[in-house]
Amino acid sequence: MLSTIKKNWFVSLVILVFAVLSVYYIYDTNKGKLKGKQVNGEDVVYSINNEDITASAWYDELYKNGGTNTVISLVQKAAADAAVETTDEMKETAKTNAASVRQSYQQNYGANYEEQLKRDLASTGFTDLEEYFVMVQKIDKISADYAKANFDDLKIREVSYILIQFEDRENPAEKPTADEAARMKAVDDLLASGGTFADAAAQFSEDTSTASGGGRLGIVDRNASSLDSSFLEGALALTEGQTSDWIRSNLFGYFKITCTASTPETLEANTEGSDPYLELINSYDSTLQGKATWAKIQDLGIDFHGDADLEKSVKDAMGVGE
Secondary structure, eight states: OOOOOOOOHHHHHHHHHHHTSOOHHHHHHHTTOOOSEEETTEEEEEEETTEEEEEOHHHHHHHHHHHHHHHHHHHHHHHHHHHSOOOHHHHHHHHHHHHHHHHHHHHHHGGGHHHHHHHHHHTTTOOOHHHHHHHHHHHHHHHHHHHHHTHHHHTOEEEEEEEEEOSSSSSOOSSOOHHHHHHHHHHHHHHHTTOOHHHHHHHHOSOHHHHTTTTEEEEEOTTOTTSOHHHHHHHHTOOTTOBOOOEEETTTEEEEEEEEEOSHHHHHHHTTTSOHHHHHHHHTOTTHHHHHHHHHHHHHTOBOTTOHHHHHHHHHHTTOOO
């Protein structure tokens, strides 16, 4: 009911290939060939980490056609490469993911899958899936580090919940009906008698998507705009170990929420073996990748040489525009 659909690896591929990281091939084969100020007879469109990115006459026309999107992609690529070293583990992960994508394309497109995949990648400038997946891991690392560093400001929480649905979802009563109150009391009685929140969720929660998992929603923060606003407000008000009173949602019914982590130490202990910040990014906070990348770009020393329109376009694309 409340849970959003988690992005699997293939959905993430589509989203990131077509929306976040583009023009890698252009960057790789034409690095330093973008329009801008003059340095040693060539134009510069931006500088990052004290390195001028220049343009030749051949690439000048490509920049005019590609415009801001080209610059955005090159800036992202430069930031990721400067911030995160490529490791053998990244390469192996990229190889595995690329093989899975090729298999999926083959299943969907048959004998001509390679041409379809090539066209899909060409629309963004990518020519190599493994290079793409290395870049995904770098952006993920930048984003996860940013989330951890801004833990308190983001109000990161791990939460679980129990839902009692409205008796009449089309025309819900303003206050709990006798039937709703009875179902809510059954939950409260079990908790009062020493039952765990997970047991109560498994037995009584009317959200079948989370009940079997003890009611666990996952990791949220203040930017989790896909969640019901009443639910999110209640969840963020909790600290670990606290359980809310019943919270009314105009859309769903009544929620009881428990917070299982509100500090980095507890969160990481609860999610041992996986990265909780990536769970947050992939599930509920779609703003973090842009914000984290922009912060890293600023750390490296981005200079648009007075082109306010270009700077605004890059910031807007990353979701950090004023």
